[in-house]
């Protein structure tokens with residue numbers, strides 16, 4: 001695991017459509033690229049509305065000297081995926097060498113990998129690494145339709161009948177209880193998908209009596225339970241009212257309005273961007289994995305990088321750090 005963020009220049013080497021809404025973009029990187037683990041992430045300097053910003057993507061297996069990502073074009077993109085999709089071959093970018101926040105333990109007798117939609121990106125790399133080491137692995141991959149499943153052919157060739165595809169448009173869904181019931185006692189499950197899938201998996205994992213430490217996960221920050229709508233916040237002791245567009249995060253809106261904020265992961269993991277919600281007339285759509293279910297139910301705090309109000313207005317305190 002890398003501990004230091006190291007920015008590099010790179011050029012787009014290849015672009016490949018790997019699903020209806022997913023492009024694999026490979027970058028030739030200046031200088032050597034150290035070996036990286038499956039589940040690692042790179043940050044990219046992107047341009048959104050003429051302003052520089054950073055976006056994080058999971059890296060997928062790539063030839064030596066390259067870093068590759070698979071980017072889903074989000075209809076409600078806050079700008080990151082739109083920028084990545086605008087890249088052409090030969091275009092120059094800035095990116096960081098991969099670092100890992102979603103690591104395989106390498107200690108289990110069997111691995112169940114669950115992917116929902118674009119959550120396949122770390123799962124794809126993990127499956128390849130586990131098979132290469134001769135580990136016992138099963139992948140269950142659900143998406144809204146077959147055409148939206150990136151890397152399905154590659155996984156089929158890799159895993160044979162240990163790959164299960166669940167096409168939601170055909171009425172197929174992942175049977176979490178059955179999958180967990182079939183696991184050996186010391187199996188581990190790795191999940192990447194939307195927050196609703198994670199919450200269902202946590203509940204099914206607990207109901208199956210399995211140890212919390214053996215369910216590992218990450219979610220996409222833009223996968224809420226509600227569609228994005230605009231809302232406004234009054235910032236306590238700052239005297240500003242900040243409108244937040246449907247295609248913008250609360251964190252970006254606050255920074256854009258000149259409110260000083262601290263943040264790191266921008267994925268709802270570290271909690272650095274948390275704000276206290278003093279009053280609200282909408283609901284909070286919690287999209288982070290930092291706060292517990294109980295803290296989310298209290299509704300007093302939210303991670304500004306990914307969570308948002310369903311609509312309406314709130315009064316927030318950005319000076320709060322808990």
Ligand code: FES
Nearest residue numbers: 264266270271305
């Ligand atoms: S920046 Fe890490 S949770 Fe928001």
